[in-house]
Amino acid sequence: MKKITFGGVVLVAVCLVMGMMTFPSWGADVIKVGVIGPMNFVQGKNHWNGALMAADEINSKGGIQVGNKKMKIELVKADSNEFLNITDATNAMQRIITRDKVDFIVGGFRSEAVLAMQDIAMDYKKIFIDCGAAAPELCQKVADDYGRYKYFFRGTPFNSHYLGKTCFIQMATVGAILKKALGIPQVKVAVVAEKAMWADPMIKAAQGLIPKMGMELAGVWRPSATATDVTAILSAIQSSHAQMIFTIFSASVGITFARQAGELKIPAVQVGINVEAQKDGFWEATQKKGDYVMQLDTYCQGVNYNDLTAHFVDGYVKRFGETPEYNAATYDAILYGLAPTIEQAGTLDADKIVSILEKRVYKNSAGTVKYMVDDKGRQTHDLTWGPGYETGIGAQWQNGKKMGVWPNHWVAAKGAPEVTYSGIVPYKIPPWVLEAYKK
Amino acid sequence: MAVNILISGLISGSMYALLAIGFSLIFGVARIVNIAHTAFYMLAAYCIFFITEKMGLNPIIAMVTAVLLVTLLGLIVYMLFIKPIREHEAAVLIGTIALAIAMQEVMLLVFSGSFRSVPSLIDGYFPLLGVKVFYQQLLTFIVVLLTLAALWILLMKTKLGLAVRSTAEDREVANLMGMNESRVTMIAMGISVGLAALTGAVVVPLAIVSPFMWMDPLIIMMAVVVLGGLGSIKGSFIGAYMMGFAEALVVFLIPKGAFLKGPVALSVMILVLLIRPEGLFGVAFEEER
Numbered sequence: 041m042k043k044i045t046f047g048g049v050v051l052v053a054v055c056l057v058m059g060m061m062t063f064p065s066w067g068a069d070v071i072k073v074g075v076i077g078p079m080n081f082v083q084g085k086n087h088w089n090g091a092l093m094a095a096d097e098i099n100s101k102g103g104i105q106v107g108n109k110k111m112k113i114e115l116v117k118a119d120s121n122e123f124l125n126i127t128d129a130t131n132a133m134q135r136i137i138t139r140d141k142v143d144f145i146v147g148g149f150r151s152e153a154v155l156a157m158q159d160i161a162m163d164y165k166k167i168f169i170d171c172g173a174a175a176p177e178l179c180q181k182v183a184d185d186y187g188r189y190k191y192f193f194r195g196t197p198f199n200s201h202y203l204g205k206t207c208f209i210q211m212a213t214v215g216a217i218l219k220k221a222l223g224i225p226q227v228k229v230a231v232v233a234e235k236a237m238w239a240d241p242m243i244k245a246a247q248g249l250i251p252k253m254g255m256e257l258a259g260v261w262r263p264s265a266t267a268t269d270v271t272a273i274l275s276a277i278q279s280s281h282a283q284m285i286f287t288i289f290s291a292s293v294g295i296t297f298a299r300q301a302g303e304l305k306i307p308a309v310q311v312g313i314n315v316e317a318q319k320d321g322f323w324e325a326t327q328k329k330g331d332y333v334m335q336l337d338t339y340c341q342g343v344n345y346n347d348l349t350a351h352f353v354d355g356y357v358k359r360f361g362e363t364p365e366y367n368a369a370t371y372d373a374i375l376y377g378l379a380p381t382i383e384q385a386g387t388l389d390a391d392k393i394v395s396i397l398e399k400r401v402y403k404n405s406a407g408t409v410k411y412m413v414d415d416k417g418r419q420t421h422d423l424t425w426g427p428g429y430e431t432g433i434g435a436q437w438q439n440g441k442k443m444g445v446w447p448n449h450w451v452a453a454k455g456a457p458e459v460t461y462s463g464i465v466p467y468k469i470p471p472w473v474l475e476a477y478k479k
Numbered sequence: 480m481a482v483n484i485l486i487s488g489l490i491s492g493s494m495y496a497l498l499a500i501g502f503s504l505i506f507g508v509a510r511i512v513n514i515a516h517t518a519f520y521m522l523a524a525y526c527i528f529f530i531t532e533k534m535g536l537n538p539i540i541a542m543v544t545a546v547l548l549v550t551l552l553g554l555i556v557y558m559l560f561i562k563p564i565r566e567h568e569a570a571v572l573i574g575t576i577a578l579a580i581a582m583q584e585v586m587l588l589v590f591s592g593s594f595r596s597v598p599s600l601i602d603g604y605f606p607l608l609g610v611k612v613f614y615q616q617l618l619t620f621i622v623v624l625l626t627l628a629a630l631w632i633l634l635m636k637t638k639l640g641l642a643v644r645s646t647a648e649d650r651e652v653a654n655l656m657g658m659n660e661s662r663v664t665m666i667a668m669g670i671s672v673g674l675a676a677l678t679g680a681v682v683v684p685l686a687i688v689s690p691f692m693w694m695d696p697l698i699i700m701m702a703v704v705v706l707g708g709l710g711s712i713k714g715s716f717i718g719a720y721m722m723g724f725a726e727a728l729v730v731f732l733i734p735k736g737a738f739l740k741g742p743v744a745l746s747v748m749i750l751v752l753l754i755r756p757e758g759l760f761g762v763a764f765e766e767e768r
Contacts, residue, residue: 078592080587080592081591081592082591085591123592234738235737260734260735261734262735262736262737262738263737264738264741265738266691267737267738268686269487269490269491269685271483271487272487272731272737273734273737275483275610275611276731292594292687292689295594295596295687299596303602303604303613304604304611304613316594324532324595324596325687326596327596327597327598327599
């Protein structure tokens with residue numbers, strides 16, 4: 041009989057260990073949730089932190105009741121690197137499904153990447169809750185090909201059509217305040233949008249809607265998304281005598297613009313989308329020049345959509361030292377979306393969970409979730425927007441602190457009740473704007 | 480508007496001049512196409528961010544430290560990665576691309592992808608012919624002019640400058656004349672990276688610090704160098720201001736097309752390559768040694 045060598049033993053041991061590491065924990069009492077996002081960026085960090093909070097809350101209570109057993113949540117982190125490379129995102133999605141054998145997936149940020157990742161998740165019939173991309177196409181696919189795309193749900197934000205609608209409502213609100221405070225017959229609006237495809241339809245909508253809203257369009261400016269000097273644009277805006285700047289920014293130009301506009305004291309208020317202004321780091325990034333910038337937002341400490349908001353936002357701030365961004369809604373997706381649905385289904389079977397989840401109407405930290413059906417009555421798995429559901433907020437930087445300023449006595453339609461979330465404070469006009477229009 | 484264009488063109492042109500002259504210098508002396516040049520600029524910006532925002536030290540100390548540290552790093556990189564392959568131009572080109580990406584990834588890991596900024600040395604602005612000009616812009620412009628003047632004196636009025644220019648003119652002959660070509664190359668690399676770091680140091684209060692901030696200036700710098708003539712310091716200087724003013728003209732005259740400044744720079748580069756491949760002041764390829 042051949043003698044067993046030491047090398048042979050080591051080889052077998054290594055193979056065994058590697059095998060144990062590679063194969064999934066079949067039969068283990070855990071539910072694996074993949075958290076996919078750009079982990080080196082603030083969005084991915086929020087994806088992960090939100091999921092971590094949800095998992096800890098569930099696990100501290102013993103887990104999720106699935107049939108007759110309790111199953112704990114196990115998170116699997118996947119870096120999609122989707123800002124830099126969409127192929128990395130699809131590879132990460134493939135990996136967490138085939139190698140890590142996740143049961144559910146939450147996350148995603150860029151629409152282009154989520155569209156690509158969506159198809160992979162659907163190939164494997166995995167429930168994928170999007171916590172970042174706003175493209176309406178994602179949910180249109182659910183309506184058009186329900187059999188294939190029914191495993192996809194929107195977690196946050198509401199789709200870009202409603203994002204635009206909310207921005208224009210906020211613009212009209214600030215316009216009315218300006219008109220009254222500055223004593224001007226008509227507000228002039230400058231539209232400044234970064235050069236990116238997602239901003240194009242918003243510019244078109246702004247050009248059409250601004251005159252209809254009783255305001256005047258002063259012009260449209262398109263800096264590069266990474267511009268480091270916008271003084272030229274600011275000079276032109278000042279020359280145009282615009283009192284309001286409607287911003288459409290998702291990249292670093294949002295910091296440059298706010299910093300330089302604040303430093304030069306341009307006599308016009310900023311309202312619109314400025315993703316960088318949603319972050320706590322905005323104040324430091326603008327070197328404290330970002331005061332009075334107002335942007336569409338989701339979370340702001342002290343502003344509560346309902347009784348669940350403070351628990352999440354305060355808990356997040358306490359644990360991670362900063363206000364959550366909308367991508368942290370992985371918390372809602374797991375804690376209020378998946379967990380109760382799994383318990384109700386009593387199984388991890390994706391089809392059963394889909395059929396329950398799409399019919400549920402439930403509260404989460406950002407409002408009430410009700411999945412929409414389209415005008416043909418088809419399921420879209422898209423979020424219902426509006427009072428009583430999800431609306432987002434308008435936040436403004438006031439003395440270095442992000443404050444909620446909208447909705448403040450907002451009446452969505454004639455005869456509808458006023459909406460004001462708790463913690464909302466009045467909007468403030470920058471003193472240099474008031475000074476410029478002092479009579 | 481003319482004043483706007485003038486100021487914006489001068490500031491951008493000065494920044495591109497500092498970057499392009501450093502890039503041209505090391506190419507002229509050692510035929511090293513250092514794609515990682517603007518990555519050193521990014522490293523200097525992070526260094527200043529770290530020292531001022533994380534350690535709370537004075538911005539001037541941060542700037543001096545950043546220039547010294549990054550220059551030292553540049554020399555180490557040259558000794559370890561570039562020198563062994565410098566005779567193979569394609570290998571240097573590919574190697575320095577890899578190096579730049581590696582630096583970007585390291586910064587991404589250490590500082591994440593969040594956008595950062597550092598405070599201006601002098602806050603506020605002053606009106607100049609109806610245009611608001613930041614004090615920081617004026618300071619940047621003055622520092623750039625002083626640096627360029629110092630560099631001109633170094634290159635034109637000192638023995639070291641003579642050695643550098645001779646090596647750039649003809650490496651073999653300079654060697655035969657008793658100049659230590661290897662040492663001159665090393666010094667040129669130090670000056671080149673030092674200039675990139677200095678650009679980062681003076682521009683950082685006007686810029687957004689991110690691991691990807693090296694890419695945009697790289698494209699413009701390449702366009703400047705091609706326009707001025709690869710290896711020509713005088714050409715880089717003039718090309719930088721031409722590009723700076725072209726950029727300012729695009730931003731001011733086409734508000735909806737402000738983002739086109741990058742494509743304009745690339746178009747200039749392609750046109751020059753097609754019409755006059757040697758650039759404004761470069762040596763024609765067929766005449767090269």
